[in-house]
Amino acid sequence: AESTGSDKTWVIAMDTVFRPFEYTDENGEFVGIDVDIIKAVAANQGFNIEIQSLGWDAAVTAVQAGQADALLAGASITKERKDSGWIFSDSYYDSYQVFAVKADSGIESLDDLKGKTIAVKNATAGANYAEELKDKYGFKIDTYEDSPTMYQAVVLGQADACVEDKPIMADNIKTGGLDLTIVESTASKVAPYGFAIMNEDNQELLDMFNKGLQEIKDNGTYEEILNKYLGE
Numbered sequence: 001a002e003s004t005g006s007d008k009t010w011v012i013a014m015d016t017v018f019r020p021f022e023y024t025d026e027n028g029e030f031v032g033i034d035v036d037i038i039k040a041v042a043a044n045q046g047f048n049i050e051i052q053s054l055g056w057d058a059a060v061t062a063v064q065a066g067q068a069d070a071l072l073a074g075a076s077i078t079k080e081r082k083d084s085g086w087i088f089s090d091s092y093y094d095s096y097q098v099f100a101v102k103a104d105s106g107i108e109s110l111d112d113l114k115g116k117t118i119a120v121k122n123a124t125a126g127a128n129y130a131e132e133l134k135d136k137y138g139f140k141i142d143t144y145e146d147s148p149t150m151y152q153a154v155v156l157g158q159a160d161a162c163v164e165d166k167p168i169m170a171d172n173i174k175t176g177g178l179d180l181t182i183v184e185s186t187a188s189k190v191a192p193y194g195f196a197i198m199n200e201d202n203q204e205l206l207d208m209f210n211k212g213l214q215e216i217k218d219n220g221t222y223e224e225i226l227n228k229y230l231g232e
């Protein structure tokens with residue numbers, strides 16, 4: 001029988017290794033800010049979810065193809081994405097893009113990137129930001145599939161810098177003990193994260209997300225989730 005209303009299970013596509021928003025912890029559990037937020041919102045609004053941890057590119061593709069109903073993966077709300085059919089929820093976290101370099105590289109600003117190789121993660125806001133700056137500052141771009149391999153490229157000296165969302169970078173450097181430094185002077189403008197659908201038929205899901213998000217903000221759950229993963 002066709003499932004309707006509260007029986008429906010909404011498929012939520014996520015990244016794989018994108019801590020602290022989604023990652024597998026030492027117990028093998030898939031956890032993170034996005035995971036806890038969608039579970040709290042679904043419980044609050046009384047809908048069923050199935051989380052699929054696919055990786056950034058694959059998650060976007062799955063939602064575009066209708067194999068998943070929505071994307072929750074620290075997705076930056078951008079005009080280009082809205083123009084290309086992404087329908088975003090209210091924002092749930094403010095983030096921005098920034099470059100990181102090897103601690104002893106001597107790179108202190110965008111001006112020091114001339115002739116350098118910059119690692120980016122495919123089809124991300126960070127990759128776009130690097131594209132916008134590359135001609136002006138004279139650097140070249142190498143594309144990687146996920147965040148950890150992008151960081152490793154810089155650690156191993158295959159790239160001189162990488163660019164990604166600040167909270168992801170800070171967490172990876174800290175928990176991975178990476179010998180990288182964030183260069184704050186290279187920061188982009190703030191771009192908040194949103195939950196996204198790409199098919200208007202899922203408007204009901206987007207509405208429930210927005211309602212639930214407001215409620216978990218009002219009842220303190222949202223703040224608890226942020227504190228759990230980001231500390232004070």
Ligand code: GLN
Pocket residue numbers: 015018056073074075076077121123124125126165
């Ligand atoms: N915030 C970035 C973007 O939207 C990266 C998202 C991700 O890699 N999961 O492109």
